[in-house]
Amino acid sequence: MHKQTISITERHKNWLQAQVASGNYSNTSEVIRDMIRERELREQETPEQIKWLRAKLAKSIESGISNTDPADLLAMFKAEMKQEKA
Numbered sequence: 001m002h003k004q005t006i007s008i009t010e011r012h013k014n015w016l017q018a019q020v021a022s023g024n025y026s027n028t029s030e031v032i033r034d035m036i037r038e039r040e041l042r043e044q045e046t047p048e049q050i051k052w053l054r055a056k057l058a059k060s061i062e063s064g065i066s067n068t069d070p071a072d073l074l075a076m077f078k079a080e081m082k083q084e085k086a
Contacts (some may be wrong), residue, residue: 008016016028025031066073 016031019025019031020028025034
């Protein structure tokens with residue numbers, strides 16, 4: 001694995017250490033690698049995907065709280081996804 005030295009602010013150093021102290025990571029390198037992976041995934045999203053997701057979020061906010069069973073919601077969502085891909 002390649003080693004890279006970076007300079008960070010005291011605030012960022014403290015944040016990295018807090019992430020490790022939380023128990024979610026065993027060291028700061030894991031935190032940095034996780035952040036890079038997340039950034040890579042975010043950059044792979046297309047404008048169409050982002051537009052689709054924003055439309056779905058807006059629709060869900062407008063619809064309010066549902067009393068529908070979560071399993072039924074998941075089934076409806078999967079059916080809708082299949083229909084949109086066709």
